[in-house]
Amino acid sequence: MVVSWFFDYVPAWLAIVLVTVGSVLVTWGLPFVDPDGEFAVEAPKGVLGALMLGIGTGLTIWGARGTASFDTVVVGIILLGSFMQGAVAINFYRKVYDFVSNGSLPSSGGFKRKIAGHLLILFLLLVTLWGVIYFTVWGGLDIEMRDTVRLYWTVATVIISVVGLSTRFWFMQSGFPPQIMFGGILLITGGEIFNLQLELELTVFVLSHIVYTLGFWIAAYLFISSVHNSNRTARRQYARISD
Amino acid sequence: MPIGELLNSVPILGGNIGLLQPVFQIYPPLVLLGTYLAATGAYLIAADDLGNFVGLWLVMTVIYPLVLVWQINNMDMTREIILGYSLADSTIALPLVLMFLVTYILVQSLQDRFQEVA
Numbered sequence: 001m002v003v004s005w006f007f008d009y010v011p012a013w014l015a016i017v018l019v020t021v022g023s024v025l026v027t028w029g030l031p032f033v034d035p036d037g038e039f040a041v042e043a044p045k046g047v048l049g050a051l052m053l054g055i056g057t058g059l060t061i062w063g064a065r066g067t068a069s070f071d072t073v074v075v076g077i078i079l080l081g082s083f084m085q086g087a088v089a090i091n092f093y094r095k096v097y098d099f100v101s102n103g104s105l106p107s108s109g110g111f112k113r114k115i116a117g118h119l120l121i122l123f124l125l126l127v128t129l130w131g132v133i134y135f136t137v138w139g140g141l142d143i144e145m146r147d148t149v150r151l152y153w154t155v156a157t158v159i160i161s162v163v164g165l166s167t168r169f170w171f172m173q174s175g176f177p178p179q180i181m182f183g184g185i186l187l188i189t190g191g192e193i194f195n196l197q198l199e200l201e202l203t204v205f206v207l208s209h210i211v212y213t214l215g216f217w218i219a220a221y222l223f224i225s226s227v228h229n230s231n232r233t234a235r236r237q238y239a240r241i242s243d
Numbered sequence: 244m245p246i247g248e249l250l251n252s253v254p255i256l257g258g259n260i261g262l263l264q265p266v267f268q269i270y271p272p273l274v275l276l277g278t279y280l281a282a283t284g285a286y287l288i289a290a291d292d293l294g295n296f297v298g299l300w301l302v303m304t305v306i307y308p309l310v311l312v313w314q315i316n317n318m319d320m321t322r323e324i325i326l327g328y329s330l331a332d333s334t335i336a337l338p339l340v341l342m343f344l345v346t347y348i349l350v351q352s353l354q355d356r357f358q359e360v361a
Contacts (some may be wrong), residue, residue, distance in 0.1 A: 023341060026345055027341060028283075030341075030348075031288055043289075045287055045290075046288050048284075048287055049284040049285065049286070049288035049289075050288060051319075052280050052281070052283030052284030053285055054284070054289065055280055055284075056277045056279065056280030056281025056282070056283070056284055057277065057281050057338070057341060058277065058279065059274075059276055059280060060273070060277030060278050060334070060337050060338065061276050061337075062273060062336075063271045063274035063275075063277055064273075064274050064334040064335060064338075066271065067334050068332070069328065069331075069332040069334060069335045070334075072332075072335050072339070072344070073335050073339065076338070076339055076342050079343060083346060083349075087350070087353055088353075099358025137254075172349075172352060172353075176348075176349075176352055180348065184345060218350065220316060222354045222357055223357045226357035227357075231269050
């Protein structure tokens with residue numbers, strides 16, 4: 001984010017495409033949040049409705065890209081992304097609690113997945129770097145060095161953001177429809193590479209840290225109250241058995 | 244024919260319908276089309292039966308555009324209402340509502356997840 005204070009991401013439309021596609025995916029996932037719930041959609045009426053709602057949201061966002069207030073949408077997306085990242089950061093403490101209360105080490109599958117995730121990031125970065133070098137030297141691209149660096153930086157930011165957010169949000173996959181998870185990742189990535197004015201970037205920088213902290217503490221409260229309730233239930237059951 | 248020219252030849256996308264010209268100056272045609280589609284989709288999801296859906300859809304299709312044209316011709320759409328935002332800035336309402344919904348779902352989902360673990 002700090003680098004973007006000094007130069008803009010290129011191509012500028014990539015951010016809007018990511019935000020639009022992300023919004024469409026998120027909207028398509030919304031009616032499927034709880035398939036057994038009261039608000040679950042009925043086929044075919046509800047499915048058609050969800051499709052239209054998603055396409056309509058995408059068109060609205062794409063159409064609003066030139067309006068003065070579009071920056072507000074991007075700021076909202078960045079803050080939402082910070083909130084979500086703050087909230088899922090509590091997952092580390094959940095793992096520690098799991099370890100302490102159950103005496104079990106984190107599953108080897110998770111550890112292997114993490115290593116594989118990091119290797120994948122490294123691999124993608126190297127492929128991107130060599131791809132950019134190839135196209136710059138032999139690809140006949142008629143772009144200046146400055147634009148090449150900006151293009152590389154944009155591609156690298158997108159890849160790192162998508163892979164990084166995917167690994168962070170992976171543990172939520174059972175509670176989230178995949179459309180919302182992947183749509184949210186594209187939405188946040190799009191927000192991150194959107195070119196805002198410097199003053200707004202600085203404001204967002206400060207606000208996003210505040211919102212991150214807020215997300216963390218709200219998730220911490222939810223976690224602690226869940227543990228507290230669970231302990232109370234266990235104590236009651238133990239007392240009933242003792243009687 | 245270039246794509247831009249082709250799109251502009253479609254009345255609603257090109258914004259070249261005389262009556263709607265003032266509306267398009269405030270709300271871009273794609274925003275109106277998108278909001279219309281999104282609202283139709285939302286009605287389809289929410290409506291209990293066909294009569295319910297048709298009623299809502301007719302109000303949005305027949306009555307609301309006239310109200311919108313009247314509103315834009317008779318009201319100052321760019322006058323600040325709150326925090327520097329005017330009625331013309333309501334184009335951002337749909338994406339912002341979407342974001343609030345996502346935040347709510349995330350918090351609910353986290354709570355469920357923690358309860359499973361605890």
